[in-house]
């Protein structure tokens with residue numbers, strides 16, 4: 712579904728990604744793990760067109776998408792749910808969700824999508840008219856996820872959805888991510904908690920200093936000495 716090949720990305724003169732290649736197949740959950748500053752968020756920004764790569768190629772459903780503007784990439788079916796559950800604070804829950812439905816094809820189906828999102832997050836339905844800035848951290852993350860789904864994506868890129876949330880809320884979000892996959896949405900997930908991400912995902916890539924240093928099936932990675940020592944503290 713998604714083929715990232717030999718990507719290099721930089722902010723101004725500072726190169727942050729080198730020769731990054733990853734692949735996401737349809738209906739997979741793929742995790743991207745690595746320490747702070749490894750380049751995980753940068754890779755998502757590169758995929759979504761916010762930071763066009765300086766070299767390499769990105770294909771989505773057989774089409775080159777590197778070089779396309781972000782809105783065109785959303786319209787092709789990729790939704791990016793950024794770090795920190797960023798939402799529009801002075802808009803209501805409903806208005807925030809509606810903003811996610813801006814691609815023309817999604818707009819036509821927005822009533823149906825609202826129902827689906829409210830079914831997934833009943834809490835958002837209860838808070839429909841509430842200003843986003845009055846939501847709790849967990850509710851805000853749910854809103855960010857809901858807004859990301861309003862564009863009716865085929866592939867969702869989640870950037871640390873569990874950041875700063877209590878274990879009970881994290882468990883709930885992960886349950887929802889699994890639900891999404893069973894509804895046919897493919898997922899690329901950045902997650903700080905390596906153990907959690909290896910448990911929820913099918914495959915994972917480990918990024919270090921802007922390069923992929925390890926990749927494989929999660930059950931294998933969970934048993935690899937390197938991952939156990941470097942990331943699980945075993």
Ligand SMILES: Nc1ncnc2c1ncn2[C@@H]1O[C@H](COP(=O)(O)OP(=O)(O)OP(=O)(O)O)[C@@H](O)[C@H]1O
Nearest residue numbers: 722725727745746747748749750751752753754794
């Ligand atoms: N807008 C920017 N301008 C300049 N440098 C940046 C910018 N954003 C990120 N960087 C640098 O790029 C590197 C990778 O950052 P990135 O945000 O991709 O890391 P990350 O793996 O997502 O880390 P974290 O786990 O802390 O979110 C870091 O060294 C960071 O300082």
Ligand SMILES: [Mg+2]
Nearest residue numbers: 751752753794
């Ligand atoms: Mg990040």
